Amino acid sequence: xxxxxxxxxxxxxxxxxxxxxxxxxxxxxxxxxxxxxxxxxxxxxxxxxxxxxxxxxxxxxxxxxxxxxxxxxxxxxxxxxxxxxxxxxxxxxxxx
Numbered sequence: 001x002x003x004x005x006x007x008x009x010x011x012x013x014x015x016x017x018x019x020x021x022x023x024x025x026x027x028x029x030x031x032x033x034x035x036x037x038x039x040x041x042x043x044x045x046x047x048x049x050x051x052x053x054x055x056x057x058x059x060x061x062x063x064x065x066x067x068x069x070x071x072x073x074x075x076x077x078x079x080x081x082x083x084x085x086x087x088x089x090x091x092x093x094x095x096x
Contacts, residue, residue, distance in 0.1 A: 006031060 008024045008031070019027065073086055082089035 006035075 006028065008019070008028045011031075012019045012024070012027075077083045077086070077088065080088050
């Protein structure tokens with residue numbers, strides 16, 4: 001599905017995802033809406049706006065490191081669905 005230089009099948013191939021024809025149509029519609037929104041934003045005159053990388057000026061967002069007493073192991077594990085030898089048990093992430 002190619003529209004205005006946007007090839008959904010090619011993009012899906014690059015992303016290594018399989019799309020049904022319905023998903024291709026929906027993705028095409030969503031991407032066209034995103035590109036339209038970007039075009040609107042690009043028309044905004046920002047010549048008099050000073051560039052910035054931080055919108056909250058002069059605000060310290062992090063706290064200083066402080067040594068504190070840690071949570072006792074029993075308290076940390078009290079609501080764990082599974083535990084063994086004082087450790088949490090969980091399914092591996094990213095494994096099939």
